[in-house]
Amino acid sequence: MAPARHAPLRMLLLGGSGRLGTALHEQVPQDWTLISPPRSKLDLAQATTRDLQAWVRTSAPSVVLNAAAMAWVDECEEQPEAAEQINALAPGRLATACALEAVPLLHISTDYVFGDVNSGGPAPYAENRAACPVQVYGSSKARGETAVQAAGGRASVVRVSWLTEADGGSFLAFLQEQLKRDPSRVEVLTAQRSRPTLLPGLCRWLFALSELLANGHDAPAFLHPAGGAAATRGEWADHLLKELGYHQVELIEQQGQATSPEHSLRATDQRAPRPLDSSLDGRATRSFSQQAGLPELDDWQGSPPVTD
Numbered sequence: 338m339a340p341a342r343h344a345p346l347r348m349l350l351l352g353g354s355g356r357l358g359t360a361l362h363e364q365v366p367q368d369w370t371l372i373s374p375p376r377s378k379l380d381l382a383q384a385t386t387r388d389l390q391a392w393v394r395t396s397a398p399s400v401v402l403n404a405a406a407m408a409w410v411d412e413c414e415e416q417p418e419a420a421e422q423i424n425a426l427a428p429g430r431l432a433t434a435c436a437l438e439a440v441p442l443l444h445i446s447t448d449y450v451f452g453d454v455n456s457g458g459p460a461p462y463a464e465n466r467a468a469c470p471v472q473v474y475g476s477s478k479a480r481g482e483t484a485v486q487a488a489g490g491r492a493s494v495v496r497v498s499w500l501t502e503a504d505g506g507s508f509l510a511f512l513q514e515q516l517k518r519d520p521s522r523v524e525v526l527t528a529q530r531s532r533p534t535l536l537p538g539l540c541r542w543l544f545a546l547s548e549l550l551a552n553g554h555d556a557p558a559f560l561h562p563a564g565g566a567a568a569t570r571g572e573w574a575d576h577l578l579k580e581l582g583y584h585q586v587e588l589i590e591q592q593g594q595a596t597s598p599e600h601s602l603r604a605t606d607q608r609a610p611r612p613l614d615s616s617l618d619g620r621a622t623r624s625f626s627q628q629a630g631l632p633e634l635d636d637w638q639g640s641p642p643v644t645d
């Protein structure tokens with residue numbers, strides 16, 4: 338089912354100044370109009386359902402994409418009330434506004450809704466698995482997902498993991514900063530496992546999915562656009578370093594602390610625990626994408642996409 342053309346296409350994008358939002362701006366297809374109010378005009382912590390409904394009605398979008406979040410994991414641990422407002426409550430109000438205006442919503446969420454093996458079982462986590470977060474960020478995002486689905490509109494929760502620019506982004510910058518001090522070694526949370534997701538391919542996929550929704554097609558309630566294989570941070574660091582031409586760099590386990598639950602880890606300078614393994618299983622999404630004619634996601638290793 339290849340999406341049929343249906344112009345003009347308009348997206349109301351929330352969180353347009355963030356990492357994902359910036360990548361979406363950079364890759365917006367020619368025939369799309371992006372309406373992306375900054376926080377100074379639309380503060381999701383303050384906006385009521387009525388305010389949001391007015392934004393949706395006035396901007397008349399074909400689709401709303403919510404990339405706004407309190408996405409810094411340690412900040413959420415320090416400010417749980419603010420995290421609750423932006424990650425849990427605001428998405429529910431936005432989804433209600435979209436449902437009232439009969440506009441489809443794509444709500445971006447995270448692999449960090451998973452990871453507590455004791456309550457939720459081990460990775461990889463398929464689209465229909467129950468949330469089992471290990472920190473405030475993940476639990477606030479999980480409540481946001483529930484609120485979005487409870488609103489009753491045409492809404493899909495799109496869980497993404499380890500977003501990264503095509504050149505390695507902030508993770509590469511983190512490695513390079515260490516190499517400036519000592520070119521023979523870098524410290525990372527070598528055991529932490531998930532799936533690096535390249536932003537260019539994800540953005541292409543999100544716009545194609547948006548076009549499908551704009552044309553009246555439905556999408557599953559939960560989607561895991563996971564291209565490439567899952568990896569540890571150690572494997573990812575090793576890949577980036579080799580691409581840069583560093584073949585002799587020693588990977589050192591970053592100094593960590595014991596955390597609870599035990600299937601999580603935290604570097605000493607981090608406030609919140611990270612799941613040891615939050616890898617998403619994207620097989621159902623891949624099968625939907627193929628049937629719907631959506632583009633394939635990039636593989637962070639640069640090789641052809643895997644089939645799990």
Ligand SMILES: NC(=O)c1ccc[n+]([C@@H]2O[C@H](COP(=O)([O-])OP(=O)(O)OC[C@H]3O[C@@H](n4cnc5c(N)ncnc54)[C@H](OP(=O)(O)O)[C@@H]3O)[C@@H](O)[C@H]2O)c1
Nearest residue numbers: 352354355356357376380381382405406408447497499500
């Ligand atoms: N980055 C990752 O590796 C990663 C991994 C998994 C999932 N995700 C999910 O992907 C989505 C996008 O993440 P990101 O990395 O792009 O986040 P980000 O760079 O931190 O950007 C967050 C965006 O949300 C906006 N925002 C925050 N509070 C707001 C408020 N009260 N009202 C209006 N806007 C507000 C920010 O606006 P300001 O510029 O005004 O602050 C910014 O545009 C999030 O749902 C996140 O949970 C990200």
